[in-house]
Amino acid sequence: MRAAMCFSFSHFQLPRIQNHTFSGSLWKRVHNSSIKGENSYRFQLLSPSIYGLQGGQHSRRWSRKSLSTNTEGKNTLSRKTNNISQKISDVTNLTHSGLNTSRLEISGSESVHIEQKITENKDISKLVTVIIFDIETTGFSRYNDRVIEIAMQDLSGGENSTFETLVNPLKRIWNTSIHNISDDMVKSPTVPRMKELIPILVQYIQSRQKPGGRVILVAHNGKSFDVPFLKEEFRRHSCELPSNWLFLDTVPLARKLLKSGVGLENMRLATLREYYGIPEMGAEHRAMADVNVLALVLQGLTRDLKLTLPSLLENHTFKSSDIVNNSKKKKD
DNA sequence: GGCCCTCTTTAGGGCCTT
Numbered sequence: 001m002r003a004a005m006c007f008s009f010s011h012f013q014l015p016r017i018q019n020h021t022f023s024g025s026l027w028k029r030v031h032n033s034s035i036k037g038e039n040s041y042r043f044q045l046l047s048p049s050i051y052g053l054q055g056g057q058h059s060r061r062w063s064r065k066s067l068s069t070n071t072e073g074k075n076t077l078s079r080k081t082n083n084i085s086q087k088i089s090d091v092t093n094l095t096h097s098g099l100n101t102s103r104l105e106i107s108g109s110e111s112v113h114i115e116q117k118i119t120e121n122k123d124i125s126k127l128v129t130v131i132i133f134d135i136e137t138t139g140f141s142r143y144n145d146r147v148i149e150i151a152m153q154d155l156s157g158g159e160n161s162t163f164e165t166l167v168n169p170l171k172r173i174w175n176t177s178i179h180n181i182s183d184d185m186v187k188s189p190t191v192p193r194m195k196e197l198i199p200i201l202v203q204y205i206q207s208r209q210k211p212g213g214r215v216i217l218v219a220h221n222g223k224s225f226d227v228p229f230l231k232e233e234f235r236r237h238s239c240e241l242p243s244n245w246l247f248l249d250t251v252p253l254a255r256k257l258l259k260s261g262v263g264l265e266n267m268r269l270a271t272l273r274e275y276y277g278i279p280e281m282g283a284e285h286r287a288m289a290d291v292n293v294l295a296l297v298l299q300g301l302t303r304d305l306k307l308t309l310p311s312l313l314e315n316h317t318f319k320s321s322d323i324v325n326n327s328k329k330k331k332d
Numbered sequence: 333g334g335c336c337c338t339c340t341t342t343a344g345g346g347c348c349t350t
Contacts, residue, residue: 137350142333145350178350224334225349251348255336267348285350323334 125309127213130155131205132298134219134290135226136179138169142225142232146171147194148181150201151287152217153295154208163204164288166191179285195237202242216246216317220269220294223249228323241320248317250294253301262304269293276300 133152139145146169154161168186219226254267278296282289
């Protein structure tokens with residue numbers, strides 16, 4: 001199967017977020033809602049630092065360009081090809097010839113310096129890539145259900161800062177009412193299966209990693225759901241999540257905020273979106289819509305909890321190896 | 333399923349994810 005990927009040059013501007021009480025902060029964006037047609041977005045992303053970090057002058061305007069398959073599941077041809085799409089094509093071809101995805105793993109030794117910089121309290125924002133991600137699945141069981149959509153957004157911005165694709169789960173989708181992703185949408189020949197997507201995914205994240213830096217993959221309830229789910233999908237295809245990927249779960253941060261007595265009702269993403277006055281960004285429970293929301297929720301959480309990038313790295317990240325896989329006790 | 337909380341730890345219930 002050919003996993004046809006295409007570039008969608010999106011134009012999406014978010015509304016201005018209230019409470020810019022600090023300067024030089026991460027997502028100090030200026031967004032004006034302006035949706036230009038279906039699947040057409042653009043937004044501006046300014047400084048790639050987190051609360052408390054001096055990220056320098058990042059007034060440069062980023063134009064986010066997306067890397068995606070057609071998430072409506074229609075069989076359309078890509079309208080533009082460049083080096084990255086060629087790389088993806090190459091990776092896909094390698095997959096078909098039996099690629100071992102461990103070849104794509106980044107050496108853990110490359111990230112040694114970042115721990116030193118944390119210790120030395122140096123600016124590490126230029127070494128850390130923060131990627132928000134979300135998956136849609138056929139259900140809650142990582143053993144019996146499958147991923148049907150995945151979306152990612154590198155907060156550094158720039159070309160190809162987002163990635164999204166449907167995934168053919170090779171099984172019936174029973175929860176279409178949740179996310180509106182149907183069997184017909186994922187059966188399109190342009191929609192990759194997980195077997196084909198894994199090396200593409202690893203290649204994409206590797207392409208976003210800065211030399212000698214670290215990648216933090218952020219998801220809401222990621223430690224209990226998204227990361228174990230991905231880990232199981234990788235295991236099912238005899239792969240492992242790269243050991244140098246770090247993960248961050250925003251639920252514990254939300255719990256901390258809730259306990260502080262600010263009036264947050266619960267820790268759901270939708271509740272956090274309302275709490276921070278973030279407008280809906282497309283259909284709820286579509287991966288990229290939730291990623292866009294979580295990107296702004298993370299901004300609010302780090303601001304309210306006064307979390308710096310070093311403190312996030314040291315106290316709130318985990319590795320996939322921290323998650324116990326009980327798959328040996330289960331049968332698909 | 334992992335995490336947190338409590339009327340707990342030799343347990344049970346609720347939250348959060350699709």
